[in-house]
Every structure is written in structure tokens, then in C-alpha cells.
Amino acid sequence: MYTIVCESGIDTYGCLYNESFLPSSPNSKLIATDDDSGSKKNFKLIANLTTTESTILVVTTYNAEQTGAFKVTVYGPEKAILTPYATIPLTTTTTSTTTTSTSTTMSTSTTTSSTTKSRIGGR
Secondary structure (H helix, E strand, C coil), X not given: CEEEEEEECCCEEEEEEECCCCCCCCCCCEEEEECCCCCCCCCXXXXXXXXXXXXXXXXXXXCCCCCCCEEEEEECCCCCCCCCCCCCCCCCEECCCEEEECCCXXXXXXXXXXXXXXXXXCC
């Protein structure tokens, strides 16, 4: 069993996916989501993960248009290797169990008449 906790001064929201994340289908391959189970309006995810499958952690904010620094820590029976992926520049510091980043994740799709921002949970 692994526990993934976030520490931040902003209201974070975490989503855990099996193998891949599809922004156009945010419920596909979804393992778990959380908003405020951690301290100070941060997420805390608990999941039974395996070492044979990749797991994707999407970190976003509960409120749209909010950005800020956050720290993710993973606790579990085996070492977790966190590899950051983002479509915008980010700063990352990695230790054996901790990654610090300065970005949020949000998918954006454009239609012929407007731009729509899709979010899981949140506003």
C-alpha cells in the first residue's frame, strides 16, 4: 500500500491513473482522486500499487487559474521513482521519495466557438 501526500499553501487536488492519462477522458483508467484528506486543503491518496505497472499522478488545483509551489511525498514498501512530465516549464527537485514542482496540470480543448477547460473535481 502506498500513500501519496501533497504539501502546499494552495488547495491541491490529486488524481492517480493506471498506465496513462487522457485529458479528453479524465475518468478513464482512474485509480483514485482526492482533494482535502491531507493537511491544509491538500490531497492524500492511498492506493495499492504494483512495481510492474506505471502509475500517473496528476496534480492540479481545486480552484481554476490558481498556481503555486507544491511538494509530493510517496510512502510505501518499495522506492518510488517520480518522473515529471508537463507541457509547461517546471522546476523539479527529486530525492528518493520527494518531488517539488511549480506547475499545475489542466487540459484545454478548443472548439469552433470557444475554449473549454476540463477539470476533475474543483471549480
